[in-house]
Amino acid sequence: MKPVKAQCEKCNHVFTVRFHKLRLSNQVDKHFFICPKCKEEYVSYYSNRKMRQLQDEISEMYSRFRKCKTEEEAGVLDMKLQKRQAEYERIRDELKTKVEGE
Numbered sequence: 001m002k003p004v005k006a007q008c009e010k011c012n013h014v015f016t017v018r019f020h021k022l023r024l025s026n027q028v029d030k031h032f033f034i035c036p037k038c039k040e041e042y043v044s045y046y047s048n049r050k051m052r053q054l055q056d057e058i059s060e061m062y063s064r065f066r067k068c069k070t071e072e073e074a075g076v077l078d079m080k081l082q083k084r085q086a087e088y089e090r091i092r093d094e095l096k097t098k099v100e101g102e
Contacts (some may be wrong), residue, residue: 006042008035019044028099046095054088 004017017033024030024046031044061081068074
């Protein structure tokens with residue numbers, strides 16, 4: 001994976017991002033990075049078991065999508081894929097609201 005650069009909004013330092021993961025309560029993982037200069041923390045996203053399951057399902061569907069032999073087969077799989085992605089985004093947004101609202 002190519003290194004990701006970021007610029008801190010607090011001190012304007014440009015740095016290579018080092019992602020961290022912290023397990024919170026209720027099996028929720030917080031994915032974040034920290035500015036090495038001023039220690040400002042940036043949350044990328046939160047994840048839980050259901051989201052990790054959906055990520056696995058979506059990856060599997062992409063794998064099958066690339067192997068489709070007909071447009072009809074690809075169309076059906078694409079609809080299922082869009083549903084799963086929408087469900088993932090909904091859960092992600094709900095989890096963020098729940099965790100940051102606590």
